Amino acid sequence: GIQVEQSPPDLILQEGANSTLRCNFSDSVNNLQWFHQNPWGQLINLFYIPSGTKQNGRLSATTVATERYSLLNISSSQTTDSGVYFCAVAGGNQGGKLIFGQGTELSVKP
Amino acid sequence: DSGVTQTPKHLITATGQRVTLRCSPRSGDLSVYWYQQSLDQGLQFLIQYYNGEERAKGNILERFSAQQFPDLHSELNLSSLELGDSALYFCASSRGLLPGTRNSPLHFGNGTRLTVT
Numbered sequence: 001g002i003q004v005e006q007s008p009p010d011l012i013l014q015e016g017a018n019s020t021l022r023c024n025f026s027d028s029v030n031n032l033q034w035f036h037q038n039p040w041g042q043l044i045n046l047f048y049i050p051s052g053t054k055q056n057g058r059l060s061a062t063t064v065a066t067e068r069y070s071l072l073n074i075s076s077s078q079t080t081d082s083g084v085y086f087c088a089v090a091g092g093n094q095g096g097k098l099i100f101g102q103g104t105e106l107s108v109k110p
Numbered sequence: 111d112s113g114v115t116q117t118p119k120h121l122i123t124a125t126g127q128r129v130t131l132r133c134s135p136r137s138g139d140l141s142v143y144w145y146q147q148s149l150d151q152g153l154q155f156l157i158q159y160y161n162g163e164e165r166a167k168g169n170i171l172e173r174f175s176a177q178q179f180p181d182l183h184s185e186l187n188l189s190s191l192e193l194g195d196s197a198l199y200f201c202a203s204s205r206g207l208l209p210g211t212r213n214s215p216l217h218f219g220n221g222t223r224l225t226v227t
Contacts, residue, residue: 033210043218048210090209096158096166098209
């Protein structure tokens with residue numbers, strides 16, 4: 001099956017700093033989503049982005065499908081951005097099976 | 111609020127017991143997905159139901175079973191529980207067969223934290 005690798009595994013930032021999280025995947029995908037799991041355990045959908053670039057406020061995501069990677073950019077980070085960021089993918093024959101990476105744990109310090 | 115409702119929020123039970131977790135999908139969503147999140151395995155896909163029928167299966171143990179009812183709510187049954195089954199169990203829902211699309215991404219409930227003692 002598709003393998004998903006996220007880097008870095010963890011990251012500590014000062015408030016106001018920018019960061020880029022990376023997601024590499026081992027096969028072609030037709031579904032790629034980024035999620036944020038907050039410190040209370042809730043999983044929030046950030047982006048559906050199997051290709052191209054999207055922006056939502058301070059967050060943006062870019063997926064280069066031909067090179068099998070996606071990037072999540074967080075600008076002007078805030079303490080509320082802390083938590084774990086997951087990339088999840090599905091390939092053409094995966095149906096409803098979304099495969100999650102191991103996540104990047106982000107801690108933003110005031 | 112994602113619109114996906116899971117009950118109970120917490121469950122503590124003993125080894126060998128059986129529990130049932132419940133999920134109500136977002137209004138209009140026909141697919142329900144179950145995921146298990148544990149420290150060692152991460153987020154693992156268990157099973158998907160679409161409009162009452164099983165559509166995709168992941169790493170679901172034989173001791174676990176699920177179903178989706180005519181009103182589209184779903185239940186995950188875990189039996190002969192072991193210590194290693196302690197985890198956060200998430201339910202997610204989507205409008206169609208796919209786990210999220212451009213216009214309708216995947217949305218998760220708040221999870222049920224199961225502790226087996």
